[in-house]
Amino acid sequence: RTPANAFLDIRSVAKAFGGNQxxxxxxVQIAPGEIVGLLGPNGSGKSTLLNVxxxxxxxxxxxxxxxxxxxxxxxxxxxxxxxxxxxFQLPSMPAKMSVMEVAMAAATAHHGVFDTLVGTARAxxxxxxxxxxxxxxxxxxLLTPVRDLPAAAISGGQKKLLGIVCALMAExxxxxxxxxxxxxxxxxxxxxxxxxxxxxxxxxxLVIVExxxxxxRDVCTRCVVLxxxxxxxxxxxxxxxxxxxxxxxxxxx
Ligand code: ADP
Ligand code: MG
Numbered sequence: 001r002t003p004a005n006a007f008l009d010i011r012s013v014a015k016a017f018g019g020n021q022x023x024x025x026x027x028v029q030i031a032p033g034e035i036v037g038l039l040g041p042n043g044s045g046k047s048t049l050l051n052v053x054x055x056x057x058x059x060x061x062x063x064x065x066x067x068x069x070x071x072x073x074x075x076x077x078x079x080x081x082x083x084x085x086x087x088f089q090l091p092s093m094p095a096k097m098s099v100m101e102v103a104m105a106a107a108t109a110h111h112g113v114f115d116t117l118v119g120t121a122r123a124x125x126x127x128x129x130x131x132x133x134x135x136x137x138x139x140x141x142l143l144t145p146v147r148d149l150p151a152a153a154i155s156g157g158q159k160k161l162l163g164i165v166c167a168l169m170a171e172x173x174x175x176x177x178x179x180x181x182x183x184x185x186x187x188x189x190x191x192x193x194x195x196x197x198x199x200x201x202x203x204x205x206l207v208i209v210e211x212x213x214x215x216x217r218d219v220c221t222r223c224v225v226l227x228x229x230x231x232x233x234x235x236x237x238x239x240x241x242x243x244x245x246x247x248x249x250x251x252x253x
Contacts, residue, residue: 009065012063013052014059015057015059023048026231028224030174030205031205033205034222035205035206036223036224037219037220038050038209040249041250044226044227046178050178053086054079054086080172081170083170084175085172085176087160087166087175089209093152095152099143099154102162104130106165106169106170133169134169137168140198157189160181160192161195175207179210216240217237220237221236223237227249
């Protein structure tokens with residue numbers, strides 16, 4: 001049933017909140033190495049679909065397979081261990097931790113706290129490795145200058161970058177990003193684009209919820225468009241403007 005090359009295979013997913021049918025018969029297949037833009041007007045169900053895929057919201061119907069494994073009944077923290085990580089539309093940061101500590105805490109979340117608690121030599125080695133990895137990722141995403149500041153005190157754009165760092169601490173093979181550049185300064189936006197392209201060149205598959213058409217044209221190999229909970233298009237970025245169902249979704253006609 002799973003197409004041979006589908007890395008992520010979403011089949012007939014449905015989700016309602018009360019009487020509000022937010023996702024309806026949503027099917028999407030993503031091949032390894034793709035950079036897919038997930039588009040659609042506000043409220044069309046993009047974040048909900050990301051939540052269903054990553055185990056934060058249970059679907060009412062349908063299935064999700066990742067890398068040949070069924071994951072739609074699997075808890076979010078276990079899905080991360082299968083190689084899929086995500087970022088959030090509005091990252092919230094703990095008030096009393098530094099940027100570095102937040103990145104380190106993400107490693108603990110991914111590897112479990114047991115080793116850390118027992119304080120063995122292995123735990124110390126694990127912590128050292130996590131610290132090195134965090135330092136490297138903070139460098140990659142231009143956060144080294146603020147690594148000792150409280151995470152709550154950095155800019156909204158830097159919080160988005162830190163969210164990406166936290167997701168990457170899990171060393172995922174697929175990364176889902178919810179509006180990574182919304183509210184981000186244009187200079188920082190270019191850096192995010194470059195970082196995502198580097199990750200993809202290293203083999204990472206990306207799904208990106210994004211509104212900025214320049215970003216989409218620069219980054220995405222394919223776009224999937226949601227309108228009121230249904231997929232209405234799957235096409236190249238340069239085909240969006242001439243797609244009637246895409247125009248209809250955005251113009252509401
Ligand atoms: P998008 O990310 O495309 O803007 P969302 O997936 O956030 O859209 O929301 C789609 C719809 O689902 C909206 O009508 C929203 O109010 C509703 N919704 C999302 N999450 C919940 C929730 N936890 N409880 C109730 N309704 C929700
Ligand atoms: Mg959203």
